[in-house]
Amino acid sequence: MKTVPVTAERTPDGRRICVSRTIPVARERAWDVLRETDQWSAWGPSVRAVESSHRVIERGTTGRVKTPLGIWIPFEITACENYRWTWRVARIPATGHRVDQAREDRPDENRCEVVFEIPPLAAGYVPVCQRALGRIESLLVEEDE
Secondary structure (H helix, E strand, C coil): CCCCCEEEEEEEEEEEEEEEEECCCHHHHHHHHHEHHHHHHHHCCCCCCCCCCCCCCCCCCCEECCCCCCCCCEEEEEEEEEEEEEEEEEEECCCCEEECCCHHHHHHCCEEEEEEEEEEEHHHHHHHHHHHHHHHHHHHHHCCC
């Protein structure tokens, strides 16, 4: 299993625990996977199904996610621009999602960094986000094969 960096960063939503992974695909492809609700259950360990007002999220998208316990929880996308989206789940600010250009990227390479921004009170969610990053990479790399 790859090492997934965990850092503390200041984000537009305040201080967050950030979990990231560099993935060998174009930034736009990773962004599409994060925004397409029909992909969430493929990469999100805490999401079994999604019902959404939009298949590709944008600010104001609403819906609900089904948890592994079979409970449906409402969500609303609170921001979605510049390769970053955030949401409220059950009216509580939840994990942010973003895609950055890979720091070690060279202009001729397709690499990006997928980052989850976790509120400090949800620090126990770090392992779930680490698993999600591995699943995202698997989905994107399998598409290339």
